[in-house]
Amino acid sequence: MISTIEVYSPKTLPEAYAHLQQLNGRAKLLAGGTDLMVQLHDGVAVAPAYLNIWNLDELRGIQDIGDTLRIGALTTYTQMMHSPLVRQYCPILIEAAKTVGGVQIQNRGTLGGNIVNASPAGDTLPILAAFEAQLELGSHRGIRVVRFNEFYTGYRQTILAPDELVVAARLPKTAPNEHLFFQKVGSRQALVISKVVMACKAQVNDEKRVHSIQIGVGSVAPIVIRLRQTETLLQGQKLTDALIESAKQSAMQEVRPITDVRSTEHYRRTITANVLVRFLRQLLE
Numbered sequence: 001m002i003s004t005i006e007v008y009s010p011k012t013l014p015e016a017y018a019h020l021q022q023l024n025g026r027a028k029l030l031a032g033g034t035d036l037m038v039q040l041h042d043g044v045a046v047a048p049a050y051l052n053i054w055n056l057d058e059l060r061g062i063q064d065i066g067d068t069l070r071i072g073a074l075t076t077y078t079q080m081m082h083s084p085l086v087r088q089y090c091p092i093l094i095e096a097a098k099t100v101g102g103v104q105i106q107n108r109g110t111l112g113g114n115i116v117n118a119s120p121a122g123d124t125l126p127i128l129a130a131f132e133a134q135l136e137l138g139s140h141r142g143i144r145v146v147r148f149n150e151f152y153t154g155y156r157q158t159i160l161a162p163d164e165l166v167v168a169a170r171l172p173k174t175a176p177n178e179h180l181f182f183q184k185v186g187s188r189q190a191l192v193i194s195k196v197v198m199a200c201k202a203q204v205n206d207e208k209r210v211h212s213i214q215i216g217v218g219s220v221a222p223i224v225i226r227l228r229q230t231e232t233l234l235q236g237q238k239l240t241d242a243l244i245e246s247a248k249q250s251a252m253q254e255v256r257p258i259t260d261v262r263s264t265e266h267y268r269r270t271i272t273a274n275v276l277v278r279f280l281r282q283l284l285e
């Protein structure tokens with residue numbers, strides 16, 4: 001039996017909001033489709049209606065707004081990779097974009113899709129966590145701005161209301177004296193989902209005292225997390241071999257990984273700690 005599926009392709013954002021309001025949670029949004037089409041193929045993400053937002057140019061593009069970099073939800077990995085603004089103010093987003101899938105996925109996959117798909121292994125998510133990004137959520141009621149670090153409430157659960165969509169992410173621009181770090185650990189270099197993915201942002205003074213540090217990690221808990229305990233341990237301290245060893249032990253304890261088809265719990269704990277040590281050693285150099 002062939003069942004009918006409703007597909008709507010609004011041309012403007014207000015039109016999309018009106019559809020979302022009218023469909024009252026019955027619709028699934030379709031952006032680049034690189035996650036959704038796979039999920040549909042697997043019989044997941046089946047919905048009575050789909051709202052194709054790909055035509056909404058208002059959701060595309062990267063803007064320089066004062067001390068903020070604003071990236072539209074429909075901006076693709078390829079667009080981020082070629083953006084001089086991203087290169088200047090958040091170059092690790094380019095590193096992450098380059099590791100996502102292959103060229104076809106980079107041309108079609110979007111930042112908003114990565115965020116709302118809510119996989120703990122999403123490659124851009126540790127960067128948004130470390131940058132303390134904010135998200136613009138839009139609906140017929142207007143725009144509300146929320147903290148990215150408060151967006152996920154559990155495994156693949158978000159605070160997005162049924163009639164809302166993600167409009168853009170706002171990232172504070174990296175200061176010239178801030179050190180950035182991104183590393184994705186997988187079974188191979190290309191086309192791989194991470195076993196661990198980490199993004200860090202830190203400032204150290206001339207004496208190698210940690211002025212600020214933010215550590216975002218994916219694939220080690222039901223949602224992307226910040227290593228807050230480890231950050232507190234490092235904050236204000238002078239980087240030494242002993243401190244780095246303490247941070248390593250702290251990171252190992254702080255993550256909550258599981259064993260699955262991609263990796264074991266033990267491996268993920270160990271590798272998270274080792275990747276953090278790599279960053280801290282870079283700061284020392």
Ligand SMILES: Cc1cc2nc3c(=O)[nH]c(=O)nc-3n(C[C@H](O)[C@H](O)[C@H](O)COP(=O)(O)OP(=O)(O)OC[C@H]3O[C@@H](n4cnc5c(N)ncnc54)[C@H](O)[C@@H]3O)c2cc1C
Pocket residue numbers: 028029030031032033034035036037038073074099100101102105108109110111112113114115116117121122123124164165166167191192193
């Ligand atoms: C072969 C392959 C390799 C991949 N490799 C990687 C990888 O290395 N790293 C990685 O992180 N991901 C990877 N992915 C996953 C995927 O490409 C990314 O998560 C991508 O960013 C999803 O974006 P999209 O626009 O295609 O989202 P879609 O598939 O269109 O949507 C994903 C989800 O987000 C929702 N959604 C999308 N946009 C919005 C919005 N603006 N507001 C509200 N809801 C929205 C949709 O309803 C859906 O639930 C891979 C996928 C494939 C098929």
